[in-house]
Amino acid sequence: MAHDATLTPATGIRGLWRAWDQFWFRPGDPTTLGFIRLVGGLMILYVHLVYSYDLQTLFGADAWLNVEFAKDIVKEAPISTPPPTWEKTTDQDLSKLSADQRKRVDTWDTLPAYEVGKGRTFFSLWYYLTDPVQMRIAHGIILLCMFFMAIGFCTRVTTVLSWIGMIFYINRSSVSVFGVDTMMNILAIYLMIGPSGAAYSVDRLIERWLAARRGKPIGPADLPAPSVSANLAIRLLQVHVCIVYTMSGLSKLQGSSWWNGMAAWGTMSNYEFSPLANHLYIRFLEALCAHRWVWEIVMMGGSWMTLLLECTYAFGIWNRKSRWLYLIALAIFHLNIAFFMGLVGFSIVMMVMNLCWIPGTTIRAFFASLRSQAPPSAQATSTLPSGRGKLAVSGTALLR
């Protein structure tokens, strides 16, 4: 697999550096990244298209979080931290504070002794643009950038513009963001770093067309040029996804309901999330509740499997033998989240992120099978068009 974690044995500092270098800087197949861009980009586009309905409600001057308060948070929100010494500061005498300090304490509920700074490095166009017509125009331009990113047109530029646009919405309306925004942001950052337009993109189509015009056609067996930044982006995404699942699992260990199984019931019976308004779903739950043994096994199983999957993900996913098991388990896990909690968008984005574990060869073979063709040959070499000549790296090296 192109992004397999097989490393040469480390011997001393040189060995460590070599292992590090191989892990992060080995040229990688950009196919996986391109596929993630395509699917993830469409999801990002959809999420922001849905914002069209809520443009004024969430981002206008008198939105749920009005623009004055939003800007106040950016400029004035205190940054507090425990003091750097062992001195106790909790007994600060409020009567000795100045009027401004007292007002600040009343507004932000932070004692001056704890405050080490103020303001956040958030940014958003919607802090300034509040005219509805101008907002619609700007929103349309951002959607266009996201569309271009999704189809892979001028990808190097549109991925950056799309990420910046995405942050505009997140920062302006912090009261309405949830998991899907957090995950889309992670995805978009790494799509910016790597050549996500090198495969499954309009850019790639144009590249083929240009190569054909110059008399050096790119055939279906030719792979996108391997790239260090492609490998770097995929590796960063892999490590980040491991962190996400691990922290999600470890944090759940603090809750008793995850140990006694009630957590699964807590998600299945939450009226706002689950399909509890549907009579068929109620019949299903009633059938489950009618047999306590079954109920307890299902709830405990659901809760404990969630813990097991999330807490062991970072260890099991790197191993080629267990990887497919984890990916299948995750697909089932996220399908359950989509059904029982209605978090369809979040589940899709999580599954897109997990595509980072699928090698480019597998993705190409999948699409080749759809076209009923043989997959690109394992001996195919990667060719850089426009006369740069062939790379020394053979396709075989990319298939591990």
Added chain:
Amino acid sequence: MGDTAFVPGGVLRLCKSPWPSLAIGAGCGLISWAILSWTGTFVVLLPFLAMTALGVGVAIRPSSSLVLLAAAAGACLAWLGMPEEWDTLRLVIAVLAVLAFVSAGLVALPVIWRRAVVSLLILFHLAGIGCAVTRIDPAPWLTQYLWAHCFRYYLDFVYLNNAYHFYAPEPGPGCLLWFYVKYDDGSMQLVDIPNRATVPTLLNFQRRLSIPEAVNTFVALPGIPPNITYARLLAGERDGIWPYDGKKPNPLEYRAPIVTGRRMLESYAQHVAKTTPHPTDPNRKVVSVKIYRVVHRLIMPKELLAGVRSEKVWMCMPYYQGEFDPDGKLMDPNDPYLYWLIPIVNAKNPDLSSNAGVNADDHAAANQDADIRNGLETHLRVPTAKPQPVAVPEGGPPGARP
């Protein structure tokens, strides 16, 4: 990155030289600066075009230090072309300019040194994420300190502050907000969020699920202050709205939001007041908005089997958040019901109204709608700002500062 770092693809191949694009970018920045300096007018599109064109130039030839330096210079012009009030967007341009400048040095380095620098950046990035995920209480002193003094600038900028505590430590019940909008003709209209029937897609609905959560953090109190309890009991006796646990209310019946939560409520009230016209007479004005934060408790297996359903109003636990004027100002901070649970009880089966358990029998389902003691309906008729015999202690409402 060296050898096979990047292959510009697609339409960018049509442009062999990055310089026209860089020139357009710098030109747009310069024009924006000139217009701003001479006329005070800011043309929003110009810096956007400038940065896009500069980005295209860099994308055509990213391995050239000269190109990157030129892009950095162009970005500086775009920065100058933005007014100071647009400070956060100036920050974005400044960051991109610095990034271009640093990259110019990076691409000039030998491969091994370049990779060493990038390795340091990777470590910084991962350390920042590590700091973000360990910052939630109980958090170590070290991560709090490092976040506040070092990583927050980066993490805030790229929105990587999340700790990924999904449904942890416990998945809680659903939280709603009910806004009762009062008009000058005495009529009232309910705006409840989230409400699936009022939005086109599930995603719009889920966004509204997050809005009540923003006011769902409370001041930690060891118990309800005695004067607060006394005022509540007096009001309950006067109006017939007793606390759920009678004369010895449960501490969970009083949940005061933290200061930022209260400010959020003011913003919410203002929004609802401005976006909820009278249903039949557009000339009617909004005089106030009463807000209730509603916990929609989870149904228990025994209740479900008994035929009880989640849609019942007594499954909801409304906490009064105050009455606000159309500008979002809290009308009476001394209201005795402020931040208290206003009980809605199924009097035939009072156990059904609590989480303590259910007296599940054949009558439970049949009596779901019978004899509902709806404290909320009574409370809606209670006028605000009545003189209170019990003084609230100095320093504002209790829990202003822990």
